[in-house]
Amino acid sequence: MGNLKVITFDLYGTLVDWKSSIGNSLDFIRQGLVDEFFRIEFRNVSSIKGFVRYSEILKGTLKEVLNRNNIEYEEDYGEMLVRMFSKSPFFADSIYGLIKLKRKFKIGIISNTEKRLIEITLAGVEDLFDYVITAEDTKFYKPNVMAFEDSLKIMDIKKDEILHISSYPEYDLETARKLGIRNVHFKRYNLISRIFNNKVFYFHI
Template identity: 30%
Template sequence: MFEEFNALSFDCYGTLIDWEAGIGAVLGPWGRAARPELTDEELLLAYADEEARVERENPTTLYPQVLEEAFRATGAKLGLPVSEADAKRLGASVPDWPAFLDSASALQRLSKRFKLIILSNVDKKSFAGSNARLGIEFDRVITAEEVGSYKPSVQNFEALKKYADGADLKVLHVAQSLFHDHVPAAQAGLKGVWINRRHHRAGWGATPDPGVDVKPDWTFNFMAEFAEAAVPQGSD
């Protein structure tokens, strides 16, 4: 399975790192301090479109500042004040966001057969904290800071393709977000694996509705399942 590929590109946040838990750890206490009935899911839904808008309108802004501005906009949407300390807390929180429990072991397993690439809406400094949680050295890390745009811009996927072509790599893109990843990856001609981390929950959470019908080439609920399919026990 997947024999036509020799490299895997990964979205990081939502796929390898639990960004909903990380964002919710800041938004949850803030929101419920004013309105105790608010759930993390409701706050994530309010936040999702604001982050995407800030990224679209400010493609060269570093991710910590994107988080801060998206938080302020979420507060305005909900009619709740966001202090400068609140905004800074979210902006600085990326290194604290937890990895999904199966991410590190799955990456180690996949690295036995594939080159591993990150294609992420993040800045280099913030990703360094996440990389430490994943416990592996990626062959290439392509950030929004480097490209000068945020997914779902196809520009990010063109940067991935340029690197892959230069390194003679046949890349399969692995991601949770249909909006940020699978729609533009398909437009760029890349095949994809959907890690459906939200399979047990309705709605889109911190990821906007993709707005179009998209069917990834393969679907797994967990990274561990994908790793077993791609590098079966005994094949290494």
């Protein structure tokens, strides 16, 4: 690992279980909406022009999913979803691993969210992170390359000094790979990627 200085993580879906928090919200409205929601959410963050707060992206995605399924959207549904998202619980192995890694490296987050929401998610574990960078800071959403480029500037590190870890090739790892950033596919939810040939990479640090 040589010159490695910072290990960064995707947050939602990698360190915390956003599928359960969002899934519970959607199931409250109607069963069977979860997969469609995540497909549309990725399309929305991938195609967005200019900066929009992530809370508005969540609400807009929910509204589209409900409209597609002939369900009337309520503002309270949107607010429920945003609050549930912000309370996404940490996986136990995330906390355990972060405690160990923090002894040797600086730890960061690069996340598609906004400051007020991530503050809620990280309440009680803020001390485990040296850098917390959101789309509100960079004004770009992953997989846009500028989300990573601007994060590197904020942390004042070079591409060869960082290792990025994510469960999502499509949000994070494909872009990191294009930029020459070392990366690890941390497998959650049985997600696979065409560029990783369904392999999981392990680094002993």
